[in-house]
Amino acid sequence: MPTKQEDQLTEQSTERLVEVVTSYSGERRNLIPLLQEAQKRFSYLPKEAMQGIAHSLEVPEVEVYGVATFYNQFRLVPLGKHHIRACMGTACHLAGGKLVLEALERELDIKVGETTQNKEFSLERVACVGCCMLAPVVVVEDDVHPKMTPFKVEEALIPYRYETQPGGSENEQSSDESHA
Ligand code: FES
Structure with a gap:
């Protein structure tokens, strides 16, 4: 069960995600730059970010997830303290x-x-x-x-x-x- 703080973080992440996604045109070649930008903002790739990117570029979520897991540069979990x-x-x-x-x-x-x-x-x-x-x-x-x-x-x-x-x-x- 997510804590109140985690809920707030998710809300903030989602709001910021909208900024990220709308700053790029919806072309598939923007997938990696978009993932990089999302990671720069959140320090990792939240599930909501990958879903938003998939929706924005009109590609399957599984494809976005596949790219995110293929490259070492992407993190799927938040950094530790x-x-x-x-x-x-x-x-x-x-x-x-x-x-x-x-x-x-x-x-x-x-x-x-x-x-x-x-x-x-x-x-x-x-x-x-x-x-x-x-x-x-x-x-x-x-x-x-x-x-x-x-x-x-x-x-x-x-x-x-x-x-x-x-x-x-x-x-x-x-x-x-x-x-x-
Ligand atoms: S290779 Fe490790 S510090 Fe340069």
Whole structure:
């Protein structure tokens, strides 16, 4: 059952979606730019956005969904509170970035492109983030974690997990509860 806040977000998303869709002419070649624009506005592709785009371009919804799932650049779920970007540029890849990414997937129990159930973390693979000398690199929010290894993953996430909430509770507690 959606919360009141989620209802409000959906309403806002729908209103903004109208702006996005009407700013493009209804031609099929606009599908990808339109998906990109929608994602830029919402940070992911809500179902309503994809339906609106399908309607506007007069293409089947399944086709829009197919394109959205085919390209890595599109996200179908909202970002978590802490957005993790694992660099898979050439330098990071050669320095073991794939192993770091796999360690992050294990540690968070999600796959790349997903968000944890408690909405605390989302994981994305990105191209070069511009600090190849520090490869392999993981960026959490705006914090660059240099020279990562699979063994450093758990420790690197601790400050975000134990971030103190207003009122003194800790994120880790809610994370544990969500797995109970
Ligand atoms: S390839 Fe990862 S920072 Fe450049």
